[in-house]
Amino acid sequence: MSTSTVKPPKLAIIAGQGPLPIALANAAKAAGRDVFIVALEGESDRAIERFPHVWLPIGAMGRFLKLLKDEACEEIVLIGPIVRPDLSKIRPDMVGLKLLPRFIRLLRQGDDGLLRGIVEFLEKDHGFRVVAPEQVSADLRAPAGVLTKASPTTAQQADIERAVTVLDALGPLDVGQAVAVCRGVVLAVEASEGTDAMLDRIATLGSTIRGTTDARDGVLVKQPKTGQERRIDLPTIGVQTVDKAAAAGLAGIVVEAGGALIYDVTETIRTANAHGLFIIGLASDKSGPAS
Amino acid sequence: MSTSTVKPPKLAIIAGQGPLPIALANAAKAAGRDVFIVALEGESDRAIERFPHVWLPIGAMGRFLKLLKDEACEEIVLIGPIVRPDLSKIRPDMVGLKLLPRFIRLLRQGDDGLLRGIVEFLEKDHGFRVVAPEQVSADLRAPAGVLTKASPTTAQQADIERAVTVLDALGPLDVGQAVAVCRGVVLAVEASEGTDAMLDRIATLGSTIRGTTDARDGVLVKQPKTGQERRIDLPTIGVQTVDKAAAAGLAGIVVEAGGALIYDVTETIRTANAHGLFIIGLASDKSGPAS
Numbered sequence: 023m024s025t026s027t028v029k030p031p032k033l034a035i036i037a038g039q040g041p042l043p044i045a046l047a048n049a050a051k052a053a054g055r056d057v058f059i060v061a062l063e064g065e066s067d068r069a070i071e072r073f074p075h076v077w078l079p080i081g082a083m084g085r086f087l088k089l090l091k092d093e094a095c096e097e098i099v100l101i102g103p104i105v106r107p108d109l110s111k112i113r114p115d116m117v118g119l120k121l122l123p124r125f126i127r128l129l130r131q132g133d134d135g136l137l138r139g140i141v142e143f144l145e146k147d148h149g150f151r152v153v154a155p156e157q158v159s160a161d162l163r164a165p166a167g168v169l170t171k172a173s174p175t176t177a178q179q180a181d182i183e184r185a186v187t188v189l190d191a192l193g194p195l196d197v198g199q200a201v202a203v204c205r206g207v208v209l210a211v212e213a214s215e216g217t218d219a220m221l222d223r224i225a226t227l228g229s230t231i232r233g234t235t236d237a238r239d240g241v242l243v244k245q246p247k248t249g250q251e252r253r254i255d256l257p258t259i260g261v262q263t264v265d266k267a268a269a270a271g272l273a274g275i276v277v278e279a280g281g282a283l284i285y286d287v288t289e290t291i292r293t294a295n296a297h298g299l300f301i302i303g304l305a306s307d308k309s310g311p312a313s
Numbered sequence: 314m315s316t317s318t319v320k321p322p323k324l325a326i327i328a329g330q331g332p333l334p335i336a337l338a339n340a341a342k343a344a345g346r347d348v349f350i351v352a353l354e355g356e357s358d359r360a361i362e363r364f365p366h367v368w369l370p371i372g373a374m375g376r377f378l379k380l381l382k383d384e385a386c387e388e389i390v391l392i393g394p395i396v397r398p399d400l401s402k403i404r405p406d407m408v409g410l411k412l413l414p415r416f417i418r419l420l421r422q423g424d425d426g427l428l429r430g431i432v433e434f435l436e437k438d439h440g441f442r443v444v445a446p447e448q449v450s451a452d453l454r455a456p457a458g459v460l461t462k463a464s465p466t467t468a469q470q471a472d473i474e475r476a477v478t479v480l481d482a483l484g485p486l487d488v489g490q491a492v493a494v495c496r497g498v499v500l501a502v503e504a505s506e507g508t509d510a511m512l513d514r515i516a517t518l519g520s521t522i523r524g525t526t527d528a529r530d531g532v533l534v535k536q537p538k539t540g541q542e543r544r545i546d547l548p549t550i551g552v553q554t555v556d557k558a559a560a561a562g563l564a565g566i567v568v569e570a571g572g573a574l575i576y577d578v579t580e581t582i583r584t585a586n587a588h589g590l591f592i593i594g595l596a597s598d599k600s601g602p603a604s
Contacts, residue, residue: 105519105521106521106522108519108521109521130496130497131497132497132499133498187486188483188488191482191483191486192482192483192502195478195479195482195499196499197479197499198502205421206421206422206423207423207424208423208487208488208489208504209504209505210504210505211483211488211489211502211503212502213501213502214498214499214500214501214518214522215501215514215517215518219517223506223510223514226506226510227505227506228396228397228399230396230397230398230399231397231505
């Protein structure tokens with residue numbers, strides 16, 4: 023309490039769905055940092071209540087801004103998926119009402135435009151700093167190299183290259199962050215359904231074009247979209263991603279080293295090893311043949 | 314029998330799944346043309362048996378080539394989807410056995426390479442002519458223009474442009490032929506799952522990003538891949554496509570005029586009108602802003 027070392031500013035965590043916000047809050051606390059959670063009604067996991075928090079409906083922008091100032095939060099992190107709110111279900115307060123036309127415009131854009139608009143609103147209009155989850159905890163950042171016992175065959179390396187080529191072509195078009203390829207055939211391209219649903223779908227494809235749990239083949243590659251707001255929406259993988267990739271018969275998962283978050287990296291790698299999958303953190307090399 | 318007009322050569326129809334081979338056989342018969350169906354075990358619809366036919370397992374290449382020569386078929390059309398055969402289930406005859414390494418190589422390529430290899434085998438090696446379904450019956454070809462009572466709003470026109478931009482980017486990469494966009498957001502990109510599964514998936518997305526049966530919005534656009542073998546694998550729509558697009562809340566379907574097949578165009582348009590969907594045959598204009 024009476025320490026004289028400089029303490030990092032209190033961190034506001036806007037908590038989307040799933041376990042990532044909790045992992046980040048734990049990591050921030052472990053780094054000696056105070057946190058304040060803004061839990062979103064209908065989105066955040068109740069387990070987040072173990073930290074100092076407030077529940078807010080999406081749209082209560084006046085309360086949101088006042089709370090963050092009262093709590094003296096200078097830095098904000100947005101983490102965890104949030105479903106685009108149904109406009110008819112937004113309950114704006116007076117400040118929110120005035121902002122509604124602006125946010126309706128943003129909601130009509132793709133993810134990239136929406137997220138950039140939110141960052142601009144928080145930083146330029148209200149003086150907060152929006153930080154990336156991996157700035158709070160470097161442990162979340164995907165490391166470089168082959169992280170597992172398994173590693174790709176030459177044919178699977180070609181599948182990785184093919185997936186990167188497709189992602190590079192889609193990158194500027196704000197489509198998705200994930201592509202799966204097996205033996206040269208593009209099995210699935212992620213758009214609005216998300217990676218989990220995409221992996222579930224691969225498991226339903228005919229077994230002639232994909233790997234199986236007995237004879238794994240094919241790769242999932244996730245990388246950020248070109249020019250996307252990297253502080254908010256980096257590709258994320260975790261134990262569930264590995265389990266679903268395994269069920270889909272894939273041989274491995276490739277992310278961009280430093281360009282993806284791995285939620286609970288130790289457990290994720292352990293799970294991959296148990297299934298015999300590889301996980302690779304690929305150094306970005308946009309001057310190479312894949313770009 | 315004693316007519317002196319020149320009769321078109323007998324047409325061999327290699328029948329994949331679904332109703333398209335039957336529609337094509339009917340159209341060929343209506344045009345006064347003899348047909349001979351090669352029904353593929355485990356693939357073709359039994360209703361095809363009303364035409365002169367033989368059932369063959371995939372791999373019986375010797376019997377296949379001999380039958381087509383015995384039947385004096387000069388022209389071949391391949392129509393209807395075929396699931397990539399599981400190598401362990403192929404039952405090759407002696408000729409098939411000799412061809413197996415070549416076809417295994419082809420099967421390991423994407424769809425485009427596989428189909429080009431099949432055409433080359435039939436034409437260069439064995440002297441058949443592979444013809445497109447729409448050469449047999451122009452009725453199958455998607456006409457140009459707005460084919461329905463409904464037509465797109467300005468916002469939906471922008472969604473069509475955005476879908477075409479994504480398809481153009483993916484075109485050279487042999488990924489898929491269909492993309493759905495709603496209010497600027499790419500809902501789904503087709504890869505190996507096919508258009509029907511893609512439409513089913515859109516129906517499961519949160520209703521905040523897509524249209525509904527009460528307030529239709531968003532478009533499905535199908536166009537051929539750049540440089541694909543257009544004789545074999547043109548994008549196809551029919552009544553089922555319209556029903557599934559309707560269930561997904563979409564407002565309409567856009568195909569390339571002349572670059573898509575519409576199975577039973579009258580019934581397809583009637584179904585679209587009943588749902589309030591539009592169908593458009595878009596003239597290809599690759600010098601326009603969408604290219």
